[in-house]
Amino acid sequence: MDPLVSGLLFLAGLTGGFIDSIAGGGGLITVPALLATGLPPAVALGTNKLQSSFGTALAVWRYARAGLTRAPGLALAVGVAGVASAVGTRAVLVLDPEILRRLVPWLLLAVAVYTAVNPRFGRQAGRARLPAPLFAVAAGGALGFYDGFFGPGTGSFWMVALVALQGLELKEATGYTKAVNLASNLGALAIFLHGGSVNFRAAGFMIAGQLLGARLGSGLVLRKGAGLIRPVFLAVAVALSLRLLWQAWLGG
Numbered sequence: 001m002d003p004l005v006s007g008l009l010f011l012a013g014l015t016g017g018f019i020d021s022i023a024g025g026g027g028l029i030t031v032p033a034l035l036a037t038g039l040p041p042a043v044a045l046g047t048n049k050l051q052s053s054f055g056t057a058l059a060v061w062r063y064a065r066a067g068l069t070r071a072p073g074l075a076l077a078v079g080v081a082g083v084a085s086a087v088g089t090r091a092v093l094v095l096d097p098e099i100l101r102r103l104v105p106w107l108l109l110a111v112a113v114y115t116a117v118n119p120r121f122g123r124q125a126g127r128a129r130l131p132a133p134l135f136a137v138a139a140g141g142a143l144g145f146y147d148g149f150f151g152p153g154t155g156s157f158w159m160v161a162l163v164a165l166q167g168l169e170l171k172e173a174t175g176y177t178k179a180v181n182l183a184s185n186l187g188a189l190a191i192f193l194h195g196g197s198v199n200f201r202a203a204g205f206m207i208a209g210q211l212l213g214a215r216l217g218s219g220l221v222l223r224k225g226a227g228l229i230r231p232v233f234l235a236v237a238v239a240l241s242l243r244l245l246w247q248a249w250l251g252g
Contacts, residue, residue: 005037006205013206017055017213022221023229024155024177025236026052026213028243034202043199045151046192049185051203055210056182060175062218068175071168073132077176078183080140081147085187088148100150101244108153108241111160115234122163122170123226129165139165140180147184148191152244155181156237170226170233 012033016026027048034044063069115121130138139161147154155177162173192198220228 001201001205009033009037009202009205010209013051013055013209014213015209016052016206017210018217019213019232019236020052020055020155021059021178021214021217022174023159023233023236024181025153025240026055027152028236028239030206033206034199037202039199039202040197042192042195042197046189046195046197047199047203047206049189049192050198050200051206051210053182053185053189054207055214056178056185058211058214059178059218060182062215062222063175063178066175066222068172069179071132071162071166071172071176073136074176074179076133077136077140077180080137081144081180082183082187084141084144085148085184086191088145088150089188089191091145091149095149097150100146101247104150104153105241105244108156108237108244111153111156112234112237112241114160115230115237121230122159122168122173123230125169125172126163126167128167132166135161135166144180144184144187147181148188153237153240154184156233156240159233170229171221174221174229 012030016028016030016033018026019029020026030052031044031048034047035041039047060069128135139158143154143157143161146157158177158180159170159173162168162176163170166173168176189198
């Protein structure tokens with residue numbers, strides 16, 4: 001592989017891992033980078049799942065050490081999300097995701113508006129509105145399937161659901177979100193690997209960047225907390241929605 005391309009993949013992995021470890025949305029950078037190398041879409045998506053899993057795993061490890069993965073029901077959500085993501089990835093082969101391509105950008109804009117008009121969003125722990133096991137099964141099933149079937153914005157939807165329905169503050173919600181994201185990444189990755197849709201060489205350069213980016217980003221989250229997460233979360237939700245609107249409605 002050309003040294004320039006390898007270096008750009010490394011930088012894409014680093015930037016994606018940094019953003020992902022704070023608020024999700026790193027695929028905004030990593031998927032276009034992989035497509036730009038000429039990889040077929042399915043291979044680019046499979047390769048992205050592989051490389052992002054490494055950065056997410058490092059972030060989860062750091063958040064677990066800091067006590068941010070102790071929320072009730074998390075283990076159940078991880079299991080459900082992993083299975084549901086594999087099912088969602090298989091479903092892409094027989095179902096058309098076009099309706100989600102047009103609907104999801106508006107949902108992400110709603111997430112951004114909801115966060116923007118609630119200045120205390122996730123700054124303090126609140127009251128859970130659903131029992132933890134019920135939330136784990138419902139959110140793990142729905143968002144795990146969505147991550148495997150379509151994907152963009154999964155972390156944003158998890159964060160809002162955790163703050164609004166489980167009363168978690170943003171730092172703990174980030175730890176929970178990274179754990180279930182790792183599970184859904186691995187569930188989808190299993191299907192991509194089975195289908196031979198992973199480029200290991202491209203993934204290798206990105207993994208090196210992912211690990212560095214995830215370490216830097218998770219370190220900032222542990223030091224800065226909600227003061228850092230909220231603006232990054234807002235920026236990612238808006239950027240994702242605009243990107244998806246452009247793709248769905250303007251053919252970009």
